[in-house]
Amino acid sequence: MPKFKIGVIGTGSIAQLHLGAYATNPDVEIVAVSDINAERAQAVADQFGAKRAYGDPNQLLADPEVDGVSVCTWNNTHASWSIAAVKAGKHVLVEKPISRTYGEALELQRVVEDHDRVVQVGFVRRHFPNCQVLKTFIDAGDLGDIYYAKASCIRRVGNPGGWFADKEIAGGGPLLDIGVHVIDLCWYLMGSPQATAVSGHTYAELGNRANIVNLPRYRVSDYDPTKNSVEDMANAVVRFDNGASLLIDASYSLHAIKNSIDVSVYGQKGGAELEPELKIATERHDTVVNIEPQIAARTDEITVGFRNEIANFVDASLGRAESVAPAWHGVEIMKILEGIYESADSGKEITLV
């Protein structure tokens, strides 16, 4: 069977994980990469044995050998490169968030609807083994209907600097960058209900804490702490059309005791904590019990998650599977995120439909 030929646009940190996963997929050949930093593109092409490195992604999209692309650029070009790729006949796996704004996401969605191409969003945590196990329990009805969920991603010293801290390029701060993962997990596990209203706050009280010397932080490829125009933290409550609600918080900078990730969903028949460890609470014979599914791949879950995500993208592109994270899911999440910023700016609850 001929290989699915891949090109990757943007060859920074996350591209390493995409390319690592493509390299181990037996159905894939990595043929080209592209980055506005042409030296970086060439180095990554050499690392992964890609035949061609382009300084301009338009050249990659014009390459007739490329069947599908990963878009791993800054947030400000997620939608535009995805649109250009679909119009060039390529399938697309676009990193999260799907775009910088809800308007850009809708523009991409319109193009998706007019073309017969797979556009998948990089909600990689859906593909982690713990989420896959919990989804199986939920789909089997073990939790009943989920009416409440909590999504929290707290970094106390976690502003990555560079473009991540530039609102013009990133579109937003921790809410859009790391909150998006846990919000999406809850929304996915809740069964993708329609969000109807949000009420949120954002704060910029501590800045990027570039002064902190005793704790390590993730730094973007082109680290620069001198600019910071994003929020330190955000919180919100989201209402859904089925009566369910979701409580959110996310931070880059906060006087918290520790970094933490919490994802919990609660239904009529059971509840579950996905993070920090998968545990399910329910009743048996008038007795409350906690179930602890044993997850084999926990220590290696990032590599496994990316391999699963890329396998799903390749299978969907080859018509062998449904995409677990189609474009419209990214669009719905952008609607919620933008609504939270709007609510924070206006000091009012925002109606979304």
Ligand SMILES: NC(=O)c1ccc[n+]([C@@H]2O[C@H](COP(=O)([O-])OP(=O)(O)OC[C@H]3O[C@@H](n4cnc5c(N)ncnc54)[C@H](O)[C@@H]3O)[C@@H](O)[C@H]2O)c1
């Ligand atoms: N799924 C995850 O868990 C996860 C984790 C980290 C980052 N991300 C996402 O991945 C994306 C990239 O993040 P990163 O950490 O790799 O950033 P990065 O800065 O390390 O890499 C981005 C690369 O894109 C290049 N680039 C920017 N604009 C471009 C353009 N118009 N055309 C071609 N190349 C361009 C940059 O030169 C850089 O090499 C972001 O959208 C981020 O939200 C996802």
